Amino acid sequence: MPKPDSLQGSLDLLVLKILSRRPRLHGYAIMTAIKDMSGDVLRAEEGSLYPALHRMEEAGWIRAEWITKDTGRRARLYELTVAGKKQLAAEESRWQVVTSAVNRVLRMA
Amino acid sequence: MSLWSRIANVFRPERLTREIDEEIQSHIEEAIAQGRDPAEARRALGPALRLREESRDVRLIAWLDSLRADAVFGWRQIMKNKVTSAAAILSLALGIGACTSAFRLIDALLLRPLPVAEPEQLYALARQVIGPEGKPLTFDSWAYPAFHLMRAAVRGQAELIAISYAERTDLTYGSDAEMEKAYRQYVSGWMFNSFGLRPAVGRLFTESDDLRPGAHPYAVLSYDYWTSRFGRDAKVIGRTFRIGNDLYEIVGVGPERFTGTEPGTVIDIFIPTMMHPGVQRSDWTWMRTLARVKPGVAMEPLRAKLGATSRAFEEERATGLGGIPKQQIDEFLNQKLLLEPAATGVSDLQNDYRTSLAALGVLVALVLLIACANVANLMTAQAASRAREMALRVSIGAGRWRLVQLVLVESAWLAFFAAAFGGGFAWWSAPVVVSMINPPHNPARLFLPADWRVLGFGLALTVGVMLLFGLAPALRASAVKPVSALKGGEDPHSRRRLMQALIAVQTAFCFLVLFVAGLFVATFEHLSNRPTGFSAQRLLTLETVTVSPQPAALWDQVAEHLRVVPGVETVALASSVLLGGWSWNNWISVNGAPPNGVLAYLLQVSPGWIDAMKIPLIDGRDFRPADTYPGVAIVNRTFAKTYFNGEDPVGKPFEVVFSVGKRLRFEVVGLVGDVTYRDIREPILPQAYFPFHSIDAKGALQPIGQGTFIVRTSSANPLALASILRRELPRARPEFRVSNIRTQTEIDQSHNVRERLLARLALFFGVVALLLAGVGLYGVLDYSVLQRRREIAIRMALGAQAGDVARRVTVDVFGMVLVGACAGLALGFASVRYIETLLYQVKPTDPRMHALPALTILAAALLAALPPVIRAVRVDPATTLRAE
Numbered sequence: 001m002p003k004p005d006s007l008q009g010s011l012d013l014l015v016l017k018i019l020s021r022r023p024r025l026h027g028y029a030i031m032t033a034i035k036d037m038s039g040d041v042l043r044a045e046e047g048s049l050y051p052a053l054h055r056m057e058e059a060g061w062i063r064a065e066w067i068t069k070d071t072g073r074r075a076r077l078y079e080l081t082v083a084g085k086k087q088l089a090a091e092e093s094r095w096q097v098v099t100s101a102v103n104r105v106l107r108m109a
Numbered sequence: 110m111s112l113w114s115r116i117a118n119v120f121r122p123e124r125l126t127r128e129i130d131e132e133i134q135s136h137i138e139e140a141i142a143q144g145r146d147p148a149e150a151r152r153a154l155g156p157a158l159r160l161r162e163e164s165r166d167v168r169l170i171a172w173l174d175s176l177r178a179d180a181v182f183g184w185r186q187i188m189k190n191k192v193t194s195a196a197a198i199l200s201l202a203l204g205i206g207a208c209t210s211a212f213r214l215i216d217a218l219l220l221r222p223l224p225v226a227e228p229e230q231l232y233a234l235a236r237q238v239i240g241p242e243g244k245p246l247t248f249d250s251w252a253y254p255a256f257h258l259m260r261a262a263v264r265g266q267a268e269l270i271a272i273s274y275a276e277r278t279d280l281t282y283g284s285d286a287e288m289e290k291a292y293r294q295y296v297s298g299w300m301f302n303s304f305g306l307r308p309a310v311g312r313l314f315t316e317s318d319d320l321r322p323g324a325h326p327y328a329v330l331s332y333d334y335w336t337s338r339f340g341r342d343a344k345v346i347g348r349t350f351r352i353g354n355d356l357y358e359i360v361g362v363g364p365e366r367f368t369g370t371e372p373g374t375v376i377d378i379f380i381p382t383m384m385h386p387g388v389q390r391s392d393w394t395w396m397r398t399l400a401r402v403k404p405g406v407a408m409e410p411l412r413a414k415l416g417a418t419s420r421a422f423e424e425e426r427a428t429g430l431g432g433i434p435k436q437q438i439d440e441f442l443n444q445k446l447l448l449e450p451a452a453t454g455v456s457d458l459q460n461d462y463r464t465s466l467a468a469l470g471v472l473v474a475l476v477l478l479i480a481c482a483n484v485a486n487l488m489t490a491q492a493a494s495r496a497r498e499m500a501l502r503v504s505i506g507a508g509r510w511r512l513v514q515l516v517l518v519e520s521a522w523l524a525f526f527a528a529a530f531g532g533g534f535a536w537w538s539a540p541v542v543v544s545m546i547n548p549p550h551n552p553a554r555l556f557l558p559a560d561w562r563v564l565g566f567g568l569a570l571t572v573g574v575m576l577l578f579g580l581a582p583a584l585r586a587s588a589v590k591p592v593s594a595l596k597g598g599e600d601p602h603s604r605r606r607l608m609q610a611l612i613a614v615q616t617a618f619c620f621l622v623l624f625v626a627g628l629f630v631a632t633f634e635h636l637s638n639r640p641t642g643f644s645a646q647r648l649l650t651l652e653t654v655t656v657s658p659q660p661a662a663l664w665d666q667v668a669e670h671l672r673v674v675p676g677v678e679t680v681a682l683a684s685s686v687l688l689g690g691w692s693w694n695n696w697i698s699v700n701g702a703p704p705n706g707v708l709a710y711l712l713q714v715s716p717g718w719i720d721a722m723k724i725p726l727i728d729g730r731d732f733r734p735a736d737t738y739p740g741v742a743i744v745n746r747t748f749a750k751t752y753f754n755g756e757d758p759v760g761k762p763f764e765v766v767f768s769v770g771k772r773l774r775f776e777v778v779g780l781v782g783d784v785t786y787r788d789i790r791e792p793i794l795p796q797a798y799f800p801f802h803s804i805d806a807k808g809a810l811q812p813i814g815q816g817t818f819i820v821r822t823s824s825a826n827p828l829a830l831a832s833i834l835r836r837e838l839p840r841a842r843p844e845f846r847v848s849n850i851r852t853q854t855e856i857d858q859s860h861n862v863r864e865r866l867l868a869r870l871a872l873f874f875g876v877v878a879l880l881l882a883g884v885g886l887y888g889v890l891d892y893s894v895l896q897r898r899r900e901i902a903i904r905m906a907l908g909a910q911a912g913d914v915a916r917r918v919t920v921d922v923f924g925m926v927l928v929g930a931c932a933g934l935a936l937g938f939a940s941v942r943y944i945e946t947l948l949y950q951v952k953p954t955d956p957r958m959h960a961l962p963a964l965t966i967l968a969a970a971l972l973a974a975l976p977p978v979i980r981a982v983r984v985d986p987a988t989t990l991r992a993e
Contacts, residue, residue: 026135026136026139027132027135027136028135028136028139028140028143029139032143046136046153046154046155047153047154047155047159047160050129050132050133050136050160050163051160051163051164051167054129054164054167054168055167057168058114058115058167058168071138073134073135073138074131074135075132075135075139076128076131076132076135
């Protein structure tokens, strides 16, 4: 089993969200998207990305497909499945609950 | 999908690794294309190996993957030692196959419930009396009137069902020339309904098919007979066939799996009990009684009620018996009624073979255990040579269970192949054994389905066997201590001790198997060498039936016709053959005195019969053509001893006392030697022979419907004449037909079929056990010599003699053999009482019975020890020590 790291938990959410906006991305593009969209704040640890992708693939949230790029190299593109959409909604609402709770604590304390 | 892909990924590991690597590679290329430094990009990703492992573990089932890897490794190990692996697989296969085969037989004959509704509610009624030697005798035959009374007595609590003994009979669907044989059984009309059976075609009997004697000439065919005889032709309904003078109409076919209630016999034709000629006779017991007990009915009161009814019936009957000693009648009346569970049916085959099959089952189980011990030793020896490999695995981080798994998977390979071959062996051998059970003219038929019961047994056996021979070596291998193993070897003695203990166990089991095999072989020898008092050589018996009873003179005419057939020496007639299983007995009265309680056995024979049978005539004369029954008799020595105090009875009269009080008077005209009459095991019975021709009260000759021609041929192989005689008989008189031709030798041998089977199989497994134990001994000695090479070399270098070395190498193992043989002897003594009923004139305490297995094992042990000992004394100190 992969070791938990700092982004664990939120990494899944970010990957799912990005794939819901932009289908068919390869691993590097997902990583770049996280970095760009968060304004360079969030940075997925490159070593954790692929085990996480493979885990989500096995869980049936995303599916992968090999394509041949113009360079002749093959790349593996990921996209969201129906189960992945549900999972995204669940994770998103969980995230909202947690962040609003954290915010409340920050405000009150 | 995901579980499936994870399983699938286990079996394509290269592809999985390649894909992961390729994806990582594409990531790095992308990074480089974005202008990043290749080394930095790689560093950011972390070690590729770890990534690959992490992703792999996510994308396949880790434990399955390790199992696969072990399976591949185990396969390589097996292929590396082809010869030893093949030997291990073969011996295990033989053991597993023989055990499965034995289970198939035991299951089919003794364990499998009848394919009827609620078989557990079925019981068989039997009676137990105290026999002449104080031993309880059980019999399950009943007269129909007694059955009728008992059925009425327990109505509402249990339903009684009458089922006759299965009988092979002659019948024809066309002319008399087209007679064929089929198994017929008389059954109560309500049997099918009570068993919850439905017809395949037509209808089955109901209660209204079984009401009045002789009034229901209908037949139901069994599905098996319908298939083999009529090819499942539905038009068979309404066809008629004839048995004797009775015409029967086929009304239906039974359900597919129902073959009757007698395991060992497949019934062809069912007929209502009311059609049996003895259905109204209270002195003719021709059927079994089954009871279907209603749920919740207490057994003991039911049994008591049935017993009281049966006793009342017999008491009523006994009042009609004249001249029989009261004590004897009381002895007969004091019978205990038994209700025995009959969920698996009832048959003589079950009773005859229950103990035999159990004994064989134990023998094959022992052989399997010997094989297991062998393979365990083999694995232990292999584990020893792999100690360093194991130690290396432990030192680079393999867990203990991982090593157990590694060795067990290898065992599983062996067990798997052994089970596959063993299954084939069981498939082939079980029917072969069944075909050996009965004499060839009357084979036992047992359905041997290979269903979940058999498969489950085989599977459980395989797993059990695998754990038995694989677990100990696996645990031992996993307990390896890297430091000591890598240093050059741990304590070698501990491993040898396990192997030697197994040798002792093997020897004990081998001794037991050989001991029991010896008992069975000796029993068979004694039985087959028992003198019968007549000569069976060149004798052919022709059981003959006629369309309707024919005048006695015609029978003589046919005999005359056969006498002139080339190759025929003499021809005589008898009502039956000796040792044919048929018997006729009655009480004898001398000088009007009451019978002495000993039954005499009777047979009607023609003039020339004692000559054809080569029975010595001691005094008096043979019958003459004019002699008739009743009138004159020839008796044997035992008869003279029993009724005439051993005096010469020739010229003296005696009377045969019939149950109904009728007496017939005979004058002894001849005294002959003793012959076996009914069973080859029992003591010689008092016998009286009467003329073949009978006269009625008015003195008129009676017509005869069946008899047996006894033909002594001039050729050594009497069967060569069989087909000629079969043709000649109807040519002499068209009304006559041969229903069965057997040689007298075959009839004699049919009495030791079981003993022959036991002797053969036990001997076979004895040889296998000996072989396996020998191979095991050889393996252990060989291994120990290999291990002690250095020690031997040092001893020899210091001046040890060859004899000394040989003694050192073998002394432990031979000690173990001795211990094992003693244990085997003790086991033999302990187990012999379970098989006592299978033995004949063999004393288990006879020292010869012990010496034989002991000497055989000793010889085998010496033979097995020879090659390793030679190897030990040939050790060249210089070479060996230099190599190390």
